[in-house]
Amino acid sequence: MIRLPDPKTDVLARRDAIIAGLRPLLAESGLISEAIRLKPYETDGLSAYRQMPLAVALPETTEEVAAVLRFCHQNGVRVVPRGAGTSLSGGALPMEDAVVVGLMRMNRILDIDYADRVATVQAGVTNIGITNAVAGNGFFYAPDPSSQLACMIGGNVNMNSGGAHCLKYGVTANNLLGLKIVTIEGEIVDIGGAHLDAAGYDWLGLLTGSEGMLAVVTEVNVRILRSPEGARAMLAAFQSNEIAGRCVDAIIGSGIIPVALEFMDRPAIHACEAFAHAGYPLDAEAMLIIEVEGSVAEQDDLLDRLKAICQNFDPISLKVSQSVEESAAIWKGRKGAFGAVGRISPDYLCMDGTIPTSRLPEVLRRIGEMSDSYGLKVANIFHAGDGNLHPLIMFDANDPASFHKAEMFGADILRLCVEVGGCLTGEHGVGVEKRDLMPVQFAAHELDQQRAIKSAFDPDWLLNPSKVFPLVEPVSLALAAE
Amino acid sequence: MDTMYHLPPTAAEAAIATTVAEAAAAQEPLWLTGNGTKGAMLRPVRSRRTVSSAALRGITLYSPSELIVSALAGTALSEVQATLAASGQHLIAEPPDLRRVLGAADAPQTIGGLVATNLSGPRRVAWGAMRDHVMGIRAVTGRAEVIHSGGRVLKNVTGLDLCKLFTGSHGTLGLITEVTLKVLPLPETSATLVLPMAVAQAGVAALSAALGSPYGVSGAAFLPQAAAARLGLPGAAALVRIEDFAASVAYRSEKLRAELGVAGSSILDDAASRLIWAGVRDADPLVVGDDDAVWRVSVRPSAGPGVLEAAGCSGFLDWGGGLVWLVGAATPAAHQRVETAVLAAGGTWTLMRAPDALREAVDVIPPESPVLAAITRRVKAALDPRGILNPGRLYAGL
Numbered sequence: 001m002i003r004l005p006d007p008k009t010d011v012l013a014r015r016d017a018i019i020a021g022l023r024p025l026l027a028e029s030g031l032i033s034e035a036i037r038l039k040p041y042e043t044d045g046l047s048a049y050r051q052m053p054l055a056v057a058l059p060e061t062t063e064e065v066a067a068v069l070r071f072c073h074q075n076g077v078r079v080v081p082r083g084a085g086t087s088l089s090g091g092a093l094p095m096e097d098a099v100v101v102g103l104m105r106m107n108r109i110l111d112i113d114y115a116d117r118v119a120t121v122q123a124g125v126t127n128i129g130i131t132n133a134v135a136g137n138g139f140f141y142a143p144d145p146s147s148q149l150a151c152m153i154g155g156n157v158n159m160n161s162g163g164a165h166c167l168k169y170g171v172t173a174n175n176l177l178g179l180k181i182v183t184i185e186g187e188i189v190d191i192g193g194a195h196l197d198a199a200g201y202d203w204l205g206l207l208t209g210s211e212g213m214l215a216v217v218t219e220v221n222v223r224i225l226r227s228p229e230g231a232r233a234m235l236a237a238f239q240s241n242e243i244a245g246r247c248v249d250a251i252i253g254s255g256i257i258p259v260a261l262e263f264m265d266r267p268a269i270h271a272c273e274a275f276a277h278a279g280y281p282l283d284a285e286a287m288l289i290i291e292v293e294g295s296v297a298e299q300d301d302l303l304d305r306l307k308a309i310c311q312n313f314d315p316i317s318l319k320v321s322q323s324v325e326e327s328a329a330i331w332k333g334r335k336g337a338f339g340a341v342g343r344i345s346p347d348y349l350c351m352d353g354t355i356p357t358s359r360l361p362e363v364l365r366r367i368g369e370m371s372d373s374y375g376l377k378v379a380n381i382f383h384a385g386d387g388n389l390h391p392l393i394m395f396d397a398n399d400p401a402s403f404h405k406a407e408m409f410g411a412d413i414l415r416l417c418v419e420v421g422g423c424l425t426g427e428h429g430v431g432v433e434k435r436d437l438m439p440v441q442f443a444a445h446e447l448d449q450q451r452a453i454k455s456a457f458d459p460d461w462l463l464n465p466s467k468v469f470p471l472v473e474p475v476s477l478a479l480a481a482e
Numbered sequence: 483m484d485t486m487y488h489l490p491p492t493a494a495e496a497a498i499a500t501t502v503a504e505a506a507a508a509q510e511p512l513w514l515t516g517n518g519t520k521g522a523m524l525r526p527v528r529s530r531r532t533v534s535s536a537a538l539r540g541i542t543l544y545s546p547s548e549l550i551v552s553a554l555a556g557t558a559l560s561e562v563q564a565t566l567a568a569s570g571q572h573l574i575a576e577p578p579d580l581r582r583v584l585g586a587a588d589a590p591q592t593i594g595g596l597v598a599t600n601l602s603g604p605r606r607v608a609w610g611a612m613r614d615h616v617m618g619i620r621a622v623t624g625r626a627e628v629i630h631s632g633g634r635v636l637k638n639v640t641g642l643d644l645c646k647l648f649t650g651s652h653g654t655l656g657l658i659t660e661v662t663l664k665v666l667p668l669p670e671t672s673a674t675l676v677l678p679m680a681v682a683q684a685g686v687a688a689l690s691a692a693l694g695s696p697y698g699v700s701g702a703a704f705l706p707q708a709a710a711a712r713l714g715l716p717g718a719a720a721l722v723r724i725e726d727f728a729a730s731v732a733y734r735s736e737k738l739r740a741e742l743g744v745a746g747s748s749i750l751d752d753a754a755s756r757l758i759w760a761g762v763r764d765a766d767p768l769v770v771g772d773d774d775a776v777w778r779v780s781v782r783p784s785a786g787p788g789v790l791e792a793a794g795c796s797g798f799l800d801w802g803g804g805l806v807w808l809v810g811a812a813t814p815a816a817h818q819r820v821e822t823a824v825l826a827a828g829g830t831w832t833l834m835r836a837p838d839a840l841r842e843a844v845d846v847i848p849p850e851s852p853v854l855a856a857i858t859r860r861v862k863a864a865l866d867p868r869g870i871l872n873p874g875r876l877y878a879g880l
């Protein structure tokens with residue numbers, strides 16, 4: 001179980017005054033304080049953890065965000081920024097003594113500039129909302145997390161989210177040009193703009209993935225790209241994880257970088273097939289979904305090359321999509337993987353480590369051994385090109401012992417990821433979930449260094465405290481030095 | 483080897499840390515550098531003591547199938563490139579060789595120096611900058627501590643991303659000792675469309691159309707008459723590069739040429755294409771005298787032509803118009819014209835070289851708003867509490 005810090009009792013005691021102070025700073029109905037209406041905000045995508053917030057503020061403008069933060073800063077009130085609340089690591093989990101600042105009302109597309117290939121959107125625009133806004137002109141916003149119908153760009157920025165196509169197009173950090181942020185003091189600051197690589201420190205890069213700890217993002221300038229002429233998928237199934245892993249190496253070694261290269265192990269194949277009826281081979285131990293882009297002739301050329309490579313690894317089946325519909329069918333199972341696992345087990349933990357891809361067979365074997373010893377089933381989905389592994393650990397939430405075991409199993413997997421040269425999280429963030437594992441990856445002085453950088457933005461540790469770093473009294477190294 | 487990122491300091495790192503600790507105790511500024519090939523950039527550092535990564539040499543990890551290479555910071559870029567090329571891979575940000583433009587000695591560029599300066603070439607417009615491909619760093623900070631950030635995998639969001647903070651920090655936060663970079667396969671071949679265009683605005687409009695096409699353009703530059711002549715072209719032209727498998731390059735370059743419909747356009751083959759883009763990458767079109775100043779400006783692409791004109795000096799455009807290279811008289815007035823033009827366009831400048839008097843006198847990069855400047859001071863203090871690492875290099879007094 002993850003411990004949350006003790007609430008500040010003086011803040012709880014001032015609750016009525018804080019609410020009264022905040023209300024006039026927001027538009028009508030912009031402040032939520034009644035228990036029944038606070039309920040939807042008590043958790044996020046890591047739903048095993050719940051905590052009612054002090055209040056929820058729903059600003060509609062950057063100025064309102066600034067006013068709320070200024071007030072919270074002056075009154076020593078903690079703030080938890082929130083987008084759509086789909087974080088799988090508990091990044092948006094409220095605290096009893098904190099005001100949740102929800103960006104969902106800031107959902108307007110402000111500007112689209114096709115000549116300079118940049119769109120300016122408010123933080124509460126959904127990920128898919130950006131692509132939808134530019135698709136008519138043949139453009140798209142590249143990072144495509146599976147949660148893209150719901151998750152918001154402000155959340156994506158703060159988690160540095162990835163997607164199935166990031167092997168070619170990169171993650172959120174690689175697709176941003178600028179931000180409008182509000183500091184905890186309520187100051188509005190523009191970072192970057194519509195140009196590449198601003199001189200000075202890379203604030204854009206540092207803020208990306210900062211999990212709501214440095215500032216509240218209210219606007220984002222994203223790069224938009226022209227869509228390729230077309231895309232098509234193929235499916236290749238193999239007799240073992242080892243063989244599939246070697247095939248991935250051979251593909252990358254051939255000089256082809258597919259736009260997507262997804263790996264599923266046997267339990268994942270079975271779960272997804274039962275759910276999506278995508279025609280996945282049930283006799284396979286491992287399966288790859290490979291997608292290429294370009295004109296039809298270019299797709300044919302690349303798929304022929306890939307087929308030839310796969311053929312060297314004695315595939316159980318090879319299916320090259322002949323149409324957009326067939327590609328969609330191949331993707332349907334993968335995209336529905338979480339829902340599919342949810343059908344065979346009502347509760348599961350979605351882990352998110354990264355490993356050097358060459359270690360995949362060994363890591364899957366050891367996860368299998370852990371699965372046996374914990375007595376919990378696990379299905380593995382893997383962004384094979386970049387080493388990002390998602391084990392889905394199935395458990396029974398009605399049984400606290402089962403949940404406890406699932407958490408320990410998950411922690412063991414993440415320790416294994418670090419042990420083989422990888423990291424604790426590839427795209428879901430540390431949040432509260434992996435907070436206490438941080439010392440596995442970082443030495444104490446390295447964590448203190450990161451804390452000191454947080455202090456430089458938020459000296460009083462009011463912005464999303466209790467996330468990312470193991471709980472200790474926040475040291476303010478920067479200030480201590482002065 | 484795999485878990486080197488979690489290893490304690492090496493002997494060399496420990497020695498550097500000792501030097502930093504001594505300097506911190508004595509409140510003595512240090513000049514942190516690699517081989518010094520980019521010393522001409524920004525503001526000169528007044529220091530009697532140099533700490534260099536030059537002795538830290540060697541590739542420590544290369545896993546082609548994992549698209550990852552690690553090297554100690556002082557490793558020559560050329561050595562990294564040769565190793566990658568032998569496996570058909572490269573650094574996709576296309577790091578430039580600016581030694582001629584910067585008037586540098588013939589020493590090799592170090593890989594750590596490239597990361598510390600975040601310099602990228604023409605492919606940046608499509609495939610990202612150096613900063614987009616730095617997956618891990620180790621560094622000795624101004625606290626005399628050895629820290630790591632990131633690692634040797636391609637996806638990593640564990641904790642604050644200090645790789646980004648160190649990349650482009652010009653040695654003001656610490657000495658980078660080792661870097662891990664994402665690499666990608668070399669394209670099979672390339673071709674370049676040469677679009678004769680006299681006027682920069684029209685040239686950039688063509689580049690914008692090309693970059694907004696589905697054909698995977700990986701280079702987009704505009705060369706005014708004089709710049710074009712330096713690269714052996716008969717007249718001002720927009721250049722558009724496509725790199726991929728041969729069949730794709732043939733198909734896409736023809737298709738794009740037809741769609742752009744520019745009279746008199748031609749297509750350069752792979753060899754000619756490589757040559758001309760090496761010239762664009764290394765800013766060969768610039769004629770730089772000993773007493774000249776060189777500015778590297780980044781603006782929204784459509785603003786590039788306006789900046790080129792308003793700056794009132796010669797230069798050319800890369801990155802679809804968004805990167806403006808300028809060379810002119812090293813006077814406060816000339817610098818002021820550049821600043822004014824860039825600020826009006828909403829962008830950023832870097833003074834790449836100038837006689838020391840100018841470098842000491844002007845803002846070598848844009849000053850930050852008071853709020854951001856305060857954050858900069860605090861972040862700098864968090865990593866370099868005594869302010870001894872490359873003081874003044876980015877901002878006067880810091």
Ligand SMILES: Cc1cc2nc3c(=O)[nH]c(=O)nc-3n(C[C@H](O)[C@H](O)[C@H](O)COP(=O)(O)OP(=O)(O)OC[C@H]3O[C@@H](n4cnc5c(N)ncnc54)[C@H](O)[C@@H]3O)c2cc1C
Nearest residue numbers: 083084085086087091145146152154155158161162212217
């Ligand atoms: C079914 C499902 C599939 C998923 N698939 C993927 C996937 O493929 N790839 C992937 O990377 N992730 C995935 N996720 C995780 C999640 O969707 C991402 O982390 C997403 O970016 C979170 O966005 P959000 O708007 O829901 O943010 P929230 O969950 O509300 O917040 C996330 C974090 O960002 C902070 N935050 C949010 N908005 C702001 C802001 N404006 N300013 C400052 N801080 C802010 C919060 O405090 C919190 O720390 C998935 C989640 C689910 C439930």
